Amino acid sequence: MDWLDALQHLRTAGLPGVLVTVTEVRGHAPREAGAKMVVGAGGAWDSVGGGNLEATVVERARVLLTTGATSPETMVFPLHEHATVEHGRQCCGGVVSVLLEPQRARPAVAVFGVGHVGHELARVLSRLPLHLHLVDSREGQLDPARLADVTDGTAQVHVHAVPAPETVLAALPARAHVLIMSHDHAEDLILCDAALRRGDLGTVGLIGSSAKWSRFRVRLREEGHDDAALDRVACPIGLPGIPGKAPAVIAVSVAADLLRTLTDSGDLPTA
Numbered sequence: 220m221d222w223l224d225a226l227q228h229l230r231t232a233g234l235p236g237v238l239v240t241v242t243e244v245r246g247h248a249p250r251e252a253g254a255k256m257v258v259g260a261g262g263a264w265d266s267v268g269g270g271n272l273e274a275t276v277v278e279r280a281r282v283l284l285t286t287g288a289t290s291p292e293t294m295v296f297p298l299h300e301h302a303t304v305e306h307g308r309q310c311c312g313g314v315v316s317v318l319l320e321p322q323r324a325r326p327a328v329a330v331f332g333v334g335h336v337g338h339e340l341a342r343v344l345s346r347l348p349l350h351l352h353l354v355d356s357r358e359g360q361l362d363p364a365r366l367a368d369v370t371d372g373t374a375q376v377h378v379h380a381v382p383a384p385e386t387v388l389a390a391l392p393a394r395a396h397v398l399i400m401s402h403d404h405a406e407d408l409i410l411c412d413a414a415l416r417r418g419d420l421g422t423v424g425l426i427g428s429s430a431k432w433s434r435f436r437v438r439l440r441e442e443g444h445d446d447a448a449l450d451r452v453a454c455p456i457g458l459p460g461i462p463g464k465a466p467a468v469i470a471v472s473v474a475a476d477l478l479r480t481l482t483d484s485g486d487l488p489t490a
Contacts, residue, residue: 225257225264226322231375233350233392234259235287235324237280239317241267246313248298260284267317272296276317283321289485291320325349325375326421326486327392328477331384331410332401333360336426338369339470340398345372347478347487352395354379354387356406385413393419394486396477398456400426408438415439415448422480424456424473 220228222238229236241254249268256265256273258280267273276294283292296315328344329352330337337353338360344351351374355361358380363370370376379387388397388410397420399410407425414423425432432454439449457472481487 222255222257222265236322238320242318243316248313248315327395329397331399335466336469339466341369343474345369345374350375352377354384388413394421396421398424415444423452425454
């Protein structure tokens with residue numbers, strides 16, 4: 220596949236990559252300015268010139284991926300017989316400048332329960348660059364017509380109409396952010412239990428009052444979860460101090476709190 224298809228492939232798979240662009244060419248070089256390639260952890264697509272230049276770029280791109288770098292870098296390659304090389308000489312005679320731009324993987328957010336609040340929350344989150352999982356045991360809540368104002372946004376929306384939503388939770392990628400707001404408190408409890416058993420999720424939020432969470436803590440402690448695990452669940456959710464119980468108010472508050480978390484952690488790409 221070419222570099223553009225490769226970028227889309229990585230985005231769909233939720234994987235990071237590095238976009239490499241030849242930004243300047245002076246003299247003779249194997250590729251012209253504007254040539255691009257994409258480097259992922261498990262492959263590279265297209266070419267910026269082959270030889271030592273490309274091998275060195277791929278090597279550096281993999282370092283950026285491993286370290287989780289977010290800032291772009293420029294590399295300059297003299298292509299003559301006296302240049303220092305590690306992967307064979309290129310004697311075209313020119314000088315090539317290359318820009319390496321890390322492309323962060325889009326974060327994953329899962330909303331369990333697409334009722335009034337869940338739908339409003341999905342509408343807001345769908346405008347952000349992320350993988351948005353919408354999960355509900357009631358198939359009608361996920362009707363395409365009902366979600367038309369969600370699926371036309373920036374986010375990649377994954378719809379899961381399943382009788383046992385905890386199976387979706389178990390399959391989410393590591394560091395996914397989970398928001399639990401189903402129509403059934405028993406279902407909420409099952410999802411909280413499943414989320415705590417993962418141990419590798421980003422954040423876990425539960426809609427409801429402090430009284431609801433007090434009851435849940437007792438039940439979850441009976442299931443074997445200690446206080447350290449229980450403290451990973453945020454309940455109530457949303458920014459504190461914002462009054463109102465209307466679905467849109469709650470949704471904006473929850474989305475703003477999540478956006479702050481994603482921004483602070485550097486997990487929210489700009490595109």
